[in-house]
Amino acid sequence: MVAKVKKDTAEAREGLPKKTGEPHAAVGETVAEVPGKTDKAEDLMVKLQDAENKAAENYDKYVRAVAELENYRKRAVREKADAIQYGNETLLRDILPLVDGMDRALEHACNSEDFEAFKKGLKLLQGQLLGCLQKHGVEMIDTAGKDFDPHVHEAMMQVESAEHEDSQVVGEFERGYLLNGRLLRPAKVSVCKRSSMGGDPENNCEEAKNH
Numbered sequence: 001m002v003a004k005v006k007k008d009t010a011e012a013r014e015g016l017p018k019k020t021g022e023p024h025a026a027v028g029e030t031v032a033e034v035p036g037k038t039d040k041a042e043d044l045m046v047k048l049q050d051a052e053n054k055a056a057e058n059y060d061k062y063v064r065a066v067a068e069l070e071n072y073r074k075r076a077v078r079e080k081a082d083a084i085q086y087g088n089e090t091l092l093r094d095i096l097p098l099v100d101g102m103d104r105a106l107e108h109a110c111n112s113e114d115f116e117a118f119k120k121g122l123k124l125l126q127g128q129l130l131g132c133l134q135k136h137g138v139e140m141i142d143t144a145g146k147d148f149d150p151h152v153h154e155a156m157m158q159v160e161s162a163e164h165e166d167s168q169v170v171g172e173f174e175r176g177y178l179l180n181g182r183l184l185r186p187a188k189v190s191v192c193k194r195s196s197m198g199g200d201p202e203n204n205c206e207e208a209k210n211h
């Protein structure tokens with residue numbers, strides 16, 4: 001009989017909730033918030049908001065950068081087109097006064113028989129034109145008494161000359177020019193070719209190969 005009572009008591013205890021380290025709130029009682037957990041959640045919310053603000057700011061910078069890059073690309077294309085179309089504007093503006101001078105010279109030539117004055121005026125215009133070209137980086141290639149240089153000279157013919165060394169420029173058919181140190185047009189020249197055989201130099205002229 002006593003054993004049966006103990007058994008019933010043990011079974012009744014098993015049906016009761018087990019004890020834990022934390023107290024249980026009574027029915028209808030509000031559970032108090034733990035201060036440590038609340039502060040941590042607030043910190044996370046603040047950090048999340050800061051991250052969102054920074055992300056929005058970076059996106060705005062990205063959109064602005066893309067827009068500026070696109071504007072720069074369009075501006076570069078437009079400036080390149082203008083440079084191609086109007087790149088010679090300064091040179092042409094400097095040449096126009098020379099054209100005016102030629103018009104005046106021709107008008108004077110038609111109303112005058114003074115050939116020397118016309119020749120002098122033409123020489124003056126030539127000097128002005130060469131000065132204009134020099135202002136824009138054009139330099140005349142010097143050929144007189146120079147050794148033949150295939151980089152700036154184009155040999156039109158070879159001649160025998162006792163007054164020149166072998167492969168030295170004898171005469172010039174057409175002037176050559178450099179543009180800021182780069183070849184614009186080679187000078188067309190005749191080149192001396194010394195011959196070991198005698199004879200009339202005029203009969204020993206021969207066409208040279210173009211370089």
